[in-house]
Amino acid sequence: MSRHAAKISVPYEDFLKWLDFEKGRIHAIAVDYDRLHKIIVVIEHPDLPAVQEGEMLQEVSPVYTAIQYGNRTDPPKKFLEPTRFTFPK
Numbered sequence: 001m002s003r004h005a006a007k008i009s010v011p012y013e014d015f016l017k018w019l020d021f022e023k024g025r026i027h028a029i030a031v032d033y034d035r036l037h038k039i040i041v042v043i044e045h046p047d048l049p050a051v052q053e054g055e056m057l058q059e060v061s062p063v064y065t066a067i068q069y070g071n072r073t074d075p076p077k078k079f080l081e082p083t084r085f086t087f088p089k
Contacts, residue, residue, distance in 0.1 A: 019041070020064070024045035025044040026043055
Protein backbone atom coordinates (compact mmCIF):
# COMPACT_ATOMS: atom_id res chain seq x y z
CA MET A 1 0.00 0.00 0.00
CA SER A 2 1.47 3.35 -0.96
CA ARG A 3 1.29 6.57 1.02
CA HIS A 4 1.79 10.18 0.08
CA ALA A 5 4.69 11.35 2.27
CA ALA A 6 7.98 13.26 2.10
CA LYS A 7 10.59 14.91 4.29
CA ILE A 8 9.70 18.58 4.69
CA SER A 9 12.66 20.94 4.89
CA VAL A 10 11.91 24.34 6.44
CA PRO A 11 14.46 27.17 6.61
CA TYR A 12 15.69 27.64 10.18
CA GLU A 13 14.75 31.33 10.37
CA ASP A 14 11.26 30.71 8.94
CA PHE A 15 10.54 28.00 11.50
CA LEU A 16 11.50 30.33 14.36
CA LYS A 17 9.42 33.11 12.80
CA TRP A 18 6.35 30.82 12.54
CA LEU A 19 6.76 29.96 16.23
CA ASP A 20 7.19 33.69 17.03
CA PHE A 21 10.65 33.17 18.54
CA GLU A 22 12.66 35.09 15.95
CA LYS A 23 16.37 35.44 16.70
CA GLY A 24 16.18 32.37 18.91
CA ARG A 25 18.36 29.29 18.67
CA ILE A 26 17.01 25.77 18.12
CA HIS A 27 18.91 23.09 20.03
CA ALA A 28 16.76 20.03 19.25
CA ILE A 29 13.56 18.89 17.54
CA ALA A 30 11.84 15.57 18.28
CA VAL A 31 8.47 13.90 17.93
CA ASP A 32 6.89 12.54 21.12
CA TYR A 33 4.43 9.88 19.94
CA ASP A 34 3.60 8.83 23.50
CA ARG A 35 2.15 12.19 24.50
CA LEU A 36 -0.53 13.27 22.02
CA HIS A 37 1.87 13.20 19.06
CA LYS A 38 3.57 16.42 20.08
CA ILE A 39 6.52 17.97 18.32
CA ILE A 40 9.05 19.02 20.95
CA VAL A 41 11.36 21.93 20.06
CA VAL A 42 14.12 23.02 22.43
CA ILE A 43 14.65 26.74 21.83
CA GLU A 44 16.90 29.29 23.49
CA HIS A 45 15.26 32.74 23.50
CA PRO A 46 15.07 35.68 25.97
CA ASP A 47 11.26 35.32 26.28
CA LEU A 48 11.64 31.82 27.76
CA PRO A 49 12.33 30.94 31.41
CA ALA A 50 15.92 31.20 32.66
CA VAL A 51 17.60 27.86 33.33
CA GLN A 52 20.95 27.01 34.87
CA GLU A 53 23.25 24.45 33.24
CA GLY A 54 22.24 20.95 34.31
CA GLU A 55 18.66 21.90 35.25
CA MET A 56 15.69 20.28 33.53
CA LEU A 57 13.89 22.46 31.02
CA GLN A 58 10.38 23.64 31.79
CA GLU A 59 7.76 22.64 29.20
CA VAL A 60 6.13 25.73 27.71
CA SER A 61 3.01 25.59 25.53
CA PRO A 62 2.64 28.95 23.77
CA VAL A 63 -0.86 30.22 23.04
CA TYR A 64 -1.33 31.82 19.65
CA THR A 65 -4.23 34.18 18.88
CA ALA A 66 -4.14 33.82 15.09
CA ILE A 67 -2.73 31.33 12.64
CA GLN A 68 -1.83 32.37 9.13
CA TYR A 69 -0.95 29.79 6.54
CA GLY A 70 1.42 30.52 3.71
CA ASN A 71 0.64 29.92 0.08
CA ARG A 72 2.59 26.79 -0.74
CA THR A 73 2.95 26.37 -4.49
CA ASP A 74 5.28 23.37 -4.77
CA PRO A 75 4.08 20.71 -4.28
CA PRO A 76 0.62 22.11 -5.07
CA LYS A 77 -2.14 21.76 -2.52
CA LYS A 78 -4.74 19.16 -3.41
CA PHE A 79 -7.34 20.16 -0.80
CA LEU A 80 -8.84 23.58 -0.21
CA GLU A 81 -10.28 22.65 3.18
CA PRO A 82 -8.13 21.33 6.06
CA THR A 83 -8.18 17.53 6.12
CA ARG A 84 -7.45 15.10 8.91
CA PHE A 85 -5.59 11.93 8.12
CA THR A 86 -3.57 9.27 9.84
CA PHE A 87 -1.07 6.87 8.37
CA PRO A 88 -2.16 3.25 8.57
CA LYS A 89 -0.20 1.18 11.08
